[in-house]
Amino acid sequence: MASPKAWLETLKKSRKTALIQDGRRKIHFILPDGRELVEEYDIKTNDLLVRKWRSKNVLGREGKWEIEVGEQFRQPASSGEADFLMESSSNPICTRKDTRQAFQWRIRNLPYPIETYSLSVDQDSKCCIIRTSNKKYYKKFVIPDMERAGLSLQQSCFTMAHSNNTLIITYKKPAEILALEKQVITEIQKTKNSKEGDMECAPS
Template sequence: MADRSWGNATTSGRRVLQNDFLKEDSSNPVFMRKDTKTSFQWRIRNLPYPKDVYSVTVDKTERCCIIRTTNKKYYKKFTIPDLDRCHLELNESALSFAHANNTLIITYQKPKEILAVEEELQKELNSLKTNSEGDVECKTQ
C-alpha cells in the first residue's frame, strides 16, 4: 500500500505533512476596509503602480464601485453594504482616491442619512448603563 502523505521524507521513509504547505504570496494586493467618522474608506496594499494608472468609478446598475488599472494588472468590484441597507444611491462625486507607499486609498464620503443613523446609534449606545466589567445591565420584570 502506497503512502499518500505529502511533505518532507522522514528516516522511516514516510512523508510528513507540513503546516506551511500552501502559503499566500506576501506581494499579493490586500484589500481592507477602514472607515473614518465622515467617510467609508478602503485600502489596497501592495499596488506599486503610479496614481495615474488607476481608475475608480461607480456602476449604478450593479450598485458597486470598480477599480481598474490601465495596464490591466488589477481589477476589483466592491459594494458598500451600508448604502444598500439604507436604500441609498451611489454618488460618483462622493468617491475619490489617493496613492501613497504602494497603497491605494479609496474614500467615499458618507451621505447625511448615514451620518444621522450612526449618530443615533452612538446616542443609543451611550445611553446604555454598563457595570464595571463592561456588561450591559438587562432590565428584568
C-alpha cells in the first residue's frame, strides 16, 4: 500500500549513485523493480530541480526519459527533419517547477484571462482537471508525489494565477510530504559522491 514510509523504504533499498556537478547534486536510483530515477537538487538549498524516470520495454530495451519535474530538453531538429514534425511554439507548454512549500506548474502560451480557467479534482481517478470556459484548453494531470505517498488531493490546496500568457497552478504540500522530503534529503546525503563521469545514468 502506498504511503510516505513505503516510498522512503523503496528509495533506501535502491542502488544509488551520486555526483556533484554545476552546483547540483545528481542522484541516480535503480529501484528494486528495475526502474531508473534521476533527481537533481540545488547543492546550496536542496531544492528539487529535476526528476525523471526511465523503464525498460517488453523487449528489455531502455525507454526514453520521462520528465516529472523540470523542463524537457528539446534538441534542435536535424537538417533532414521535415518542418511539419516540429512542435508549434504557440502550443501550450506545461512545466512543473516546485517551490519548497508547494508543487507548481506553469502552462505557457495561454492568453486567456484568469476568470476563464477552472480547476477541479476528480477523486475517482486521483487527477486534477484544468478547463477553460471558452473550451480552448483542457488538461488532466496527476501529482505523482501524492500518489506515491498514498495521499488524497484536496481542492482547497490549489490556487491559480495568470501572468504574461502563463497560467500558474500551485498545490500546497501537506505536512506528510514536507516530512518525507526532509527524510529523502537526509538519505541521499548519505550517498557517497562519485567522480565526475562515473555516474551510471546518461547526462541530462
